[in-house]
Amino acid sequence: MKFGVIGAGSWGCAFANLLVENSHDVLVWARRKEIVHEINSLKKISYLNGILPLFKATNNIQEVVDFSDYLIIAIPVQFIRENLAKISGWKNVKGIINLSKGLEIKTLKRVSEIVRDFVDLPYTVLSGPSHAEEVAEKIPTAVTIAGGNTSELQKFFSNDYFRVYTSIDVAGVEISGALKNVMAIAAGILDGFGGWDNAKAALMTRALFEMIKFGKIFDADERTFFGLSGVGDLMVTCNSRHSRNRLLGEFIAKGKTLSEIVKSSKMVAEGMYTVKAVVNIASQQSIDMPISKEVYKILYENKDPKISMLDLMRRPLKEEWYI
């Protein structure tokens, strides 16, 4: 099968390598010419622990679309719309697969909805605990795919180190993947305080609850949040040394400003954008999202994270039979 990948960041490249390992033909679109050159001259990918690219790349997005049976999206969510807008025809593409995790701030849309603004093709989302650095090193990983063509895609993607489960809950997989990035920023803040283990366990538990509550707005199935794209990805992102969202939180707790952090990294921490959409949607729907709200205030209103912690602890006590 021919797969085109839009995005030569860490996940796009790691996933492209996986596809080549699984005997597929792969062409990757990279925004920057230097990256295209690096990949095509088979230089090691510096942001993937020096892994060799097994695929070819181009700077021409239409060339990738024209090449593809399936088109994979792996770019930061805020840039998906501007890049899909460059595509002038969909030729033989029989489905779109999204690897990106987040919500579009401008429109408050999920990636499935952004894609639908451009093309009516079967859409599949792939999500779960899958740090690119580990997939590139063939460390066993399991993920969920939801949407169209899942039984075919499950076989195309799975191998001895990458196991794919199927689901029918596109909204649940998209929302859990987007929200866990916001929660990982909060977890990173606790790490930055010096490793508050009790607080972090409580945070992750309540984060899952908050994610489920948010998912209900989109008719997501609660059970999805207990699967790989929910609690699985929440655990890895809140705890992994590889997580950019967790690290962003850690830097904030250590006193760096958001603009200093953004300037010093080429990588995306989607949670810092998604939180804006989450707070906006929650307010429109009159839904209480206490952790997301505090992350927003810390990042964008300069709130002291220790005051946020106190404010969360001092909220009115709750009686909930299932907690």
Ligand SMILES: NC(=O)C1=CN([C@@H]2O[C@H](COP(=O)(O)OP(=O)(O)OC[C@H]3O[C@@H](n4cnc5c(N)ncnc54)[C@H](O)[C@@H]3O)[C@@H](O)[C@H]2O)C=CC1
């Ligand atoms: N890195 C990982 O382990 C995983 C990442 N993801 C998701 O995959 C998506 C892509 O992330 P990564 O591959 O990690 O990227 P990255 O963080 O490694 O790099 C960011 C990429 O965005 C590109 N970019 C910046 N401005 C752009 C623009 N205007 N148009 C197109 N591209 C632009 C940069 O060239 C760079 O390749 C994100 O939504 C992320 O949450 C999902 C699972 C795992």
Ligand SMILES: O=C(CO)COP(=O)(O)O
């Ligand atoms: O989604 C991811 C792992 O499943 C990557 O998380 P980060 O973007 O926080 O590194």
